[in-house]
Amino acid sequence: MDHDAPAPGVRASLPPVDQVGSLDLAVVTRFCDLAVDRLAEAREEIDALNVYPVPDGDTGTNMYLTFQAARDAMLAATGGDPDADLSTALTALGRGALLGARGNSGVILCQVIAAFAGRIAAAQVGDRTAEVFAEALVAATEASYAAVGDPVEGTILSVARAASDAARAVAAVPTTRLGHVIGAAATAAREALARTPEQLPVLRDAGVVDAGGRGLCVVLDAAESAITGKRAVGSTFRLGEPRRIPVPLPSGDLTAEGPAYEVMYLLDADDASIPELRRTLRSLGDSLVVVGGDGLWNVHVHVDDVGAAIEAGLVAGRPRRVKVTHFAEQIGRARAVVPTDRKGRKVVVVAAGPGLAELFAECGAVVVSGGPGRRPSTGDLLQAITGSGAAEVVVLPNDGDSVRVAEAAARTAETDHDVRVAVVPTTAQVQGLAALAVHEPGRSFEQDLVQMTASARHARHGAVTVAVKEAMTTAGACRPGDVLGAIEGDFVEVGADLYAVAVTVLERLLGGGGELVTIVAGVDGAELAGRCAAHLEATHPTVDVVVYEGGQERYPLLVAVE
Numbered sequence: 001m002d003h004d005a006p007a008p009g010v011r012a013s014l015p016p017v018d019q020v021g022s023l024d025l026a027v028v029t030r031f032c033d034l035a036v037d038r039l040a041e042a043r044e045e046i047d048a049l050n051v052y053p054v055p056d057g058d059t060g061t062n063m064y065l066t067f068q069a070a071r072d073a074m075l076a077a078t079g080g081d082p083d084a085d086l087s088t089a090l091t092a093l094g095r096g097a098l099l100g101a102r103g104n105s106g107v108i109l110c111q112v113i114a115a116f117a118g119r120i121a122a123a124q125v126g127d128r129t130a131e132v133f134a135e136a137l138v139a140a141t142e143a144s145y146a147a148v149g150d151p152v153e154g155t156i157l158s159v160a161r162a163a164s165d166a167a168r169a170v171a172a173v174p175t176t177r178l179g180h181v182i183g184a185a186a187t188a189a190r191e192a193l194a195r196t197p198e199q200l201p202v203l204r205d206a207g208v209v210d211a212g213g214r215g216l217c218v219v220l221d222a223a224e225s226a227i228t229g230k231r232a233v234g235s236t237f238r239l240g241e242p243r244r245i246p247v248p249l250p251s252g253d254l255t256a257e258g259p260a261y262e263v264m265y266l267l268d269a270d271d272a273s274i275p276e277l278r279r280t281l282r283s284l285g286d287s288l289v290v291v292g293g294d295g296l297w298n299v300h301v302h303v304d305d306v307g308a309a310i311e312a313g314l315v316a317g318r319p320r321r322v323k324v325t326h327f328a329e330q331i332g333r334a335r336a337v338v339p340t341d342r343k344g345r346k347v348v349v350v351a352a353g354p355g356l357a358e359l360f361a362e363c364g365a366v367v368v369s370g371g372p373g374r375r376p377s378t379g380d381l382l383q384a385i386t387g388s389g390a391a392e393v394v395v396l397p398n399d400g401d402s403v404r405v406a407e408a409a410a411r412t413a414e415t416d417h418d419v420r421v422a423v424v425p426t427t428a429q430v431q432g433l434a435a436l437a438v439h440e441p442g443r444s445f446e447q448d449l450v451q452m453t454a455s456a457r458h459a460r461h462g463a464v465t466v467a468v469k470e471a472m473t474t475a476g477a478c479r480p481g482d483v484l485g486a487i488e489g490d491f492v493e494v495g496a497d498l499y500a501v502a503v504t505v506l507e508r509l510l511g512g513g514g515e516l517v518t519i520v521a522g523v524d525g526a527e528l529a530g531r532c533a534a535h536l537e538a539t540h541p542t543v544d545v546v547v548y549e550g551g552q553e554r555y556p557l558l559v560a561v562e
Contacts, residue, residue: 023120023129023178025078025086031226032071032093035219039064042218048442049211051202059211062103067219069100070113090117098298099266104287105212107264107300108144108156111291112216115143130181134171137164137185147291150282154199156212162192163220179228186220193217207344208442262287262325263309267297269317277316284308342419345441345448346390350376350398350406352429353522353552363436365396372554375402381409386417392445394452395423398432400489422449426456427489429552430518430560434459455562460512462487462505464498464528464557502532502557510540514561519547525556532557 039046039060046060073096078084094114101110119136123129141164145151166188167181196210197203203210224230269277274290274297281288285303292298299319303309306324313319347364351357352371360367366388368376385393393413397406403425410421422445426432435452443451463486467478473491478484485493485505492508495501506517517536521529526549533545550558 023123023133025084025089026082027226028086028089028093028120029074029082031223032067032074034222034225036064036068036071038218038222039067039215042215044444044447045440045442046211046215046218048444049208049214051206051208051211058103059105060215062101062106063109063212063215065102066097066100066106066109067113070094070097070110072096073099087121090121093117095296098292098296101291101298101300103262103264104289104300105156105215107289107291107298108147108212109215109219110298111143111147111289112140112160114291114293116140128171128174130171130176130178133178133181134164134167134185137167140164143291147289150286150288152200154196154203155210156216158196158199159189159192159210159213159216163189163216179224182220182224182227183230186217186224189213189217189220261304261306262300262302263306263322264298264300264324265310265313265319265322267292267299267313267317267319268295269297269313270295273316277312280312280315281309284312342389342391344390345392345394345445346388347394347396347436347439348381348384348388349396349432349436350381350402352398352555353550355549355551356429356520359548359550360432360436363439365436370399370402371552375399376405378405378408378412381406382412385409385413385419385421390419392420393422394439394449395421396426396432396435396452396456397423398426398429400427403427420445424449424453424456428461428463428558428560429550430461430520430558431456431459433518433520433548434560434562459518459560459562460488460509460514461558461560462509463555463559464502464505465555466498498528498556499531502528502559503535506532506536506559506561509559509561510543512561514543516544516546516562518560518562519545520550520552520558521547522550522552522554522556522558528556532559 043060043064046063047058048060050059070093074089074093077092078089094110094117097110097113101107116136116139119139120132123132137160141157141160144160145157148157151157163185167185170176170184171181193209193213196213197208200210267277271293277299278288278290281290281299281301281303284305285301287300287302289300290297297317299313301309310319310322346366348368349360349365350368350370351360357367357369366384368380368384370376381395381397385395393410395406395410397403403423406423410423413419413421424435426435435456438451438455440448440451465484465486467480467482467484470477470479472478473484473494475484475491475494478491478494483493483495483498483501484491485495485501487505487508493501493504495504510517517540519529519532529547533547536543536545552558
């Protein structure tokens, strides 16, 4: 394959592909390790999103175990030798996925892995890496659709299709590099995932995106990291996208009318017998997925008649490792978790400007107006907490002087209104943005709180303001009209020019490293924010920059570095 270079502006925390020469075993191994690690991190989140086809809360676990089995099989085949044959490794990867597939989502994922690995293994010297990668994604998508008895849009299938279509379109340009292809695929997958509730009513009603699609996004993000060295910022959520709280709903196969059992088995059978097996199983139930080839198949189906499903396998070949799951216990569990009064989780946010308020609200937060000179009272925050209708609430005060007020409101809400409340002690608006960006109601309350707190603490923040009176600051004396630069609440610069002070603040914040800079423009601060963004693009091309119109008073510029 050719020697592709990473896309412009890509971070280099991992060796990009042009340093290893091609999609060799080192890159494939790095991708598998990253995919397993990130599926492990996202497992509980994905499990909580699982409402289709059965809300049994195991999609994340099944996808993680499936990919782990594939990775382990590849490592066993190569013995950890970095010079081992790539084709041998990829064949073991696909077979390991097939043998270790768990659940509906895991069976589909194993077919994606096997088809993708097969196309990569078939690449010839001189092939364009970008084109081969795109063709591999197309092959994986086609295989996943072919494996499912009755394909349903709004699932992992739709996400896979969007990713492969985007990869094929980008790879069609002869000068396109591999980094561009996987970046386009990962971005398209995330966008398709956000559309899944529009395609599948059960997702819309529960307020979630498709769990399997979310898992595929995690895998594609891992591929982008392995190939370009770029780590995706946060989760699939981006500021500005509406959020909803997942509400577990018994639906589909968890109803009295739905099939009673999930049946899975490995099947040793000739390829010619599989079409008839598919027809038989389709007549018995639903959620049919049959994947494999070359004499070994993985069969998954939901049925009422377990014996008939196994008998169909006996007619086709030799079933083994048969697993039967009864849905009755899951029906009871699903009904038990449906809340009768307060539902889900909400975030209450104090916003210091109309632009910030709009941004927070678009993210699904309950917004309380605040800011210097008009900080909210305990009563204001208590009303927002109790009025949210949520069983769990996270509060982001976004101001040092409002943290204790928020904590008092939280204690009152828990004691008098039976609401579970936690305060993330954010002391700046940009910390609130960072915390909300990683908020994921699909996680447990404790995990969500830990992630939001960690993100807020890791966001080094600064601001630019104008002095209104004479004072002695930590950066020296200032007079009315002087420009003040602050970092973490302490003044570090006194100057005469807004832009010069802003650049100083940005450079000091970036002195400790950083991947993402968030700039929030205040009243009359749009031009200043634009100039600062241009400065960063020119001097720090590997850093991502996001600019928002905050509309806050007194601070022409708020900044954060993550």
